[in-house]
Amino acid sequence: MNAPLTLSTHSAIAEIPSDVWDRLGDGNPFTTHRFLDALEKSGSVGPGTGWQPLHLTIERDGLILGAAPLYAKSHSQGEYIFDHAWAQAYMRAGGAYYPKLQCAVPFTPATGNRLLSPDPEVRRALLSGMTQLAERGGASGVHVTFCTEEEAELGAEAGFLPRVTQQFHWYNRGYAGYDEFLAALSSRKRKALRKERQRAQAFGGSIRRLQGDDLRPEHWDAFWVFYQDTGSRKWGQPYLTREFFDLVHQTMRDDVLLVLAERDGRPIAGALNFLGESAVYGRYWGCVEDHAFLHFELCYHQAIDYAIEHGIERVEAGAQGEHKLARGYLPAPVHSLHWVSDPGFMGALAQYLDQERSAVDDEIEILTDWGPFRKSDS
Template identity: 65%
Template sequence: MTDTSIEITVLPSLAQIDAADWDACACPEAADGGPPADPFTTHRFLRALEESGSVGPGSGWQPQYLIARAGGQVIACAPLYAKGHSQGEYIFDHNWAHAWERAGGNYYPKLQMAVPFTPASGRRFLLRPGQEEVGIQALIQGAVQLTEQNDLSSLHITFCTEAEREVGADLGLMARSSQQYHWFNDGYAGFDDFLAALSSRKRKTIRKERAQAQGFGGDIRSYTGDSLRPEHWDAFWRFYQDTGARKWGSPYLTRQFFDLVQRDMRDDVLLVLAERDGVPVAGALNFIGRDVLYGRYWGCTEHHPMLHFELCYYQAIDHAIARGLGRVEAGAQGDHKLARGYLPVTCHSLHHIPNEGFARAVAQFLEAEARAIEEDIEVLTAYGPFRRDKVEEQE
């Protein structure tokens, strides 16, 4: 049980909480002046989504930020949203929604504790140091009560950490597994050092792909911090619109979001552009964490063979090695990442469904799904691109 002296409130806007109070829970490690472990749960990132209209009225993502206070001090918070659909989540529950509605219920709105449009694992329960145990219990209890008191179908906490999954499961939430591909830095001195860990065939293939991509007829340049200019975002917006229209029907993010990133987060991003005659023709946007480079968006106005792999995967590896980062997360799905050195990993989510009958059916599904994912990861890792001796080391 949580301490009765803890006050739980719901805020419809981050404008109602000081950035320092939120970030004291979201990224206390950044107090030393370094980057946050997770740029996506910072006040500046979530506020940019809100200010730009990417979330809020008309988006299907209505902020319901959960705040826990003790003695007037913010001790924990969480990015929580009332959802009117299941888009932009990357942990799919469409079949759950269809089953619930076929039974005569309303699946939406539901509650989603997540970073909108961002399939990157990280803490969802943001806790002030020293308040971890009481803070996470307060947030879970508060989210569950909010779900049940408003007669909502469900609560979903997606892309949480493994530690959060364990605590949530102990407190009665249902745990779910999913899969992504991440690249891991095994202390590589450079890209060639990474290639040396691969099988001969994969090594040759990657070298051929890089040579083909880099021969597109222009230059590949990277921008971060003060080297970023508004014209770079103009170009990337064109790329993002094209990709968004093809994948989702309409882009999730508004143009203003990128202006706010330029204003408030340019040190948190790495923009890789392919430029021909000084004009960007393709680009990949990454966000920089303390130990992780997060690949987020890609797009182009010209198609060149292998350029997608170069900008999104190989350039990300180059930069992660150069910065001494431990991992690259390249986003959702994509079995093609395996051949390029990205290994399958398990991602975690937590769920609460008040209806006992429906919860039992979902729990059975989650058990079967978890077994299948575990088997897939085992097989994919064994048949990955690394030399046999490297696979044995990883095991």
């Protein structure tokens, strides 16, 4: 008979051995120990940020069999699966929506395993442990965001409410080059993208892709300026600190692809991607000069070029953005799980999510049909 499973919480990822944590992961760069550690050591999450680490591990006989990135949240910022309306409704009804528990990677709308274990029993125990922590700690509920479809199904069996939203992803159909990808598009879209790339690349400078030891501190200095500009316009203030990028350089420079546009020897725009085993993940963009279509070139077309050249399965270009459709990115479902302790509110959420799933399914079907691919290839 197996010994019982034991649940433990950790206020810092550094409390868990990196080799143990990474052994349980799926190769996704964002759930690696080094990425989560960079967030914490840089002060991007932790005291004063509204993201308080509360990571879980499951042990049996002293051996860690499973883990999950977990945070106590005092707001709903930096999540990208939006529940602001839920929070307002909950508080109008007299409840305290915050704190809540969030099983996620902060500021990172990229799908990957959140229940880090190959054993379904352990994954179920992680979900059960989260709800017990919420009840004991006075949190309103638990939210598991950007999980895999398999985890969503497991969570639904465990009493969580599954939610489906959407992003736009580009899929590599074994293209030999960008021209072969263009050949799969309708004639009008093909001509439009050729013209767009020509205009973007005529900005008066050059475009470079940097990774690994090609990355230098001055490249991060330039990108920090870009990131601050974009962050201040989108969120009021950037989520990540400057030190975060230094730590990424130290521990993850082989896992990133920085695309820089330079003019007169000076970086003027950049797009930062993280590299997984099967995907290029577009994360941040910024510029100090505006040039027609340069954003699309650095963020979307260059990522496609890289994926084709390296035989990578797909490009995930982040949250939202129907403009990505015209660049060959198709709508893809995104999964999350939600549980609240109040039974009445849980029932209302279940009804809402049923209706939302139907609407999202319809939208994905319509947008796919509107996509740029020739109908015989879509």
